[in-house]
Amino acid sequence: MRKHFVLFSFPFLLLSSMLIFYQTTVFRNQLNEENDYTGGPIVPFMKRSLALHYQTCESFLNSLNTTVPVLLIDVDVLKMLDENACNLPTGRPTKIGVDVKYLSATWLLQDSRFEIVYYTNDTEKDFLDFRSEPRKIIPKKFSTCWVENLAVPADIKLFVEFWKRAKFVNCMNLHIPRAGSKVRMPARPSSEVLSRLRDELIENRMFPFLNGGTLLGWYRECSVIPHTLDMDISVFAEDFNLNFVEQMEQNLSDFRIKRKFGMTNDSFELTLAPKTGFKVFIDVFLMYKGVENGSVTHHWVxxxxxxxxxxxxxxxxxxxxxxxxxxxxxFWVTCTPNEKIVKEYGQLWYLDHLTSKYSWNSSGKNVKKNGKWTKEQMKMVYKVFKR
Structure with a gap:
């Protein structure tokens, strides 16, 4: 069964010291009512080991209480909580996130305990948008526990991974003339399906990023290339979790496998399709390290x-x-999109090339042959499913 992450949820866990206070104030009800993900189940998420960590750090967390709800986003503090080591230097301000609807609480800015980062929680978007420098955005689907008015990410390691990938990169938003071009891939429904796959991969502790034509479409025109036939994402090979494949094979996923190529240590690729919603094929590539003389010199799919x-x-x-x-x-992307796109599509990447005239194994500037599977190997590494 799939798990669902709910922002600002209330876990029902009895702690001997009653450290976590589960209050049903009007304000917290409003938070849930305004959340994009209302209606999902409230998830008990704290394991006893994490609860014990919080017990030993109780006095520190209580010292961060304030009059309006805030979110603990200080990565150093969160790591200390995760390790049960709340020995912060005296006088060091703790970084907290504050919803912009509490801008009127100006006294927070004068509170020496805190370094304030305001964020917006737009119901039309599936991320929190932090007004930091640089700008940061993170998925809003994560669980928290409350210590008075302080929300603490329940899964600290997951939150740290989100924050590590939070730096916002803008797209070019170029106008691409396409007179008479047929739209095969409507941008909004296809992006929504891709976000559902993103969530399933995150639940399996994988952090996918845009690649190939999907990266090009986002960077060049802030959208999806309308005449493309599929979408492309990658996952680092060292992060790949085979449990995800098993879930699809056991019908425990919202996606089904249409094709499976290669082996997990060589040229692995899945083509997936959603069971519901807009029908779009999504290619998931494992990305491998290219090692020369003991050093990583490039990556490849x-x-x-x-x-x-x-x-x-x-x-x-x-x-x-x-x-x-x-x-x-x-969606996560490379921090240097121009470099990666020029490598694959050349200096004229900003010009449109019809998908019907683009060859997957010869048009790219970065593609070359890399050996050949034997006929016996092909029985194992080249599978197409009709279901």
Whole structure:
């Protein structure tokens, strides 16, 4: 069964010291009513070990109480909580997030305990938008527990991963003339389906990032290339979790496998389709480290032709630790999109090339042959499913 993350949820866990106070104030009810993800189940999320960590850090957390609800976003503090080591230097301000609807609480800015970062929680978007420098955005679907008016991320390691990838990168928003071009991939419904897959991958502790034509469409025109036939995302091979494949095979996912190519250590690719909603094919590529003389010099993804020929698409060392807005949905992207796109599509990447005239195994500037599977191997590494 899939888990659902709910922002500002209330776990029902009895702690001996009653550290966590589950209050049902009017304000907290308003928070839930304004959340995009209302209607989902409230998830008990704290394990006893985490509860004990909080017990030993009780006095520190209580010292951060204030008169309006705030979110603890200080990564150093969160890591200390996770390690049960709340020995912060005296006088160090703690970074907290405050919803912009509490801008009138100006006394917070004078409180030496805090470093304030305001954020917006737009009901039309699936991320929180922090007014920091640089600007940061993170998914809003995560659980919290409350210590008085302080919301603490329940899954600290997950929140830290979100924050590590939070730096916002803007797209170019170029106008691409396409007179008479047929729209095969409507941008908003396809982006919504991709965001659902993103959530399932996150639940399996994978952090996908845009790649290929989907990265190009976002960066070039802040959208999806309308004549494309599929969407592309990647996951680092070292982060891949086979449980996700097993969930789909056991019918425990909102997606089904249409194709499975390669092996997890070589040219692995899944083509997935949603069971409900807009029908879009999504290619998920494992991205591998290219190692030369003991050092990572590049990254690459693979492709497999029906005759067994393997192809390798190489990129400069990949850095998917930034975040982007694609039609109201947060997706992670490389922090240097121009560099990666020029490598794959060349200096004229800003010109449109019809999908019907683009060859997947020869048009890219970064593709070359990379060996060939034998006929026996192809029985294992090249599977197309009709379901």
């Amino acid at each position: 693979g492709g497999v032709a029906p005759d067994g020929t393997k192809y390798k698409y190489s990129y400069p060392v990949y850095d998917p630790f930034c975040a982007a807005d694609l039609h109201g949905h947060i």
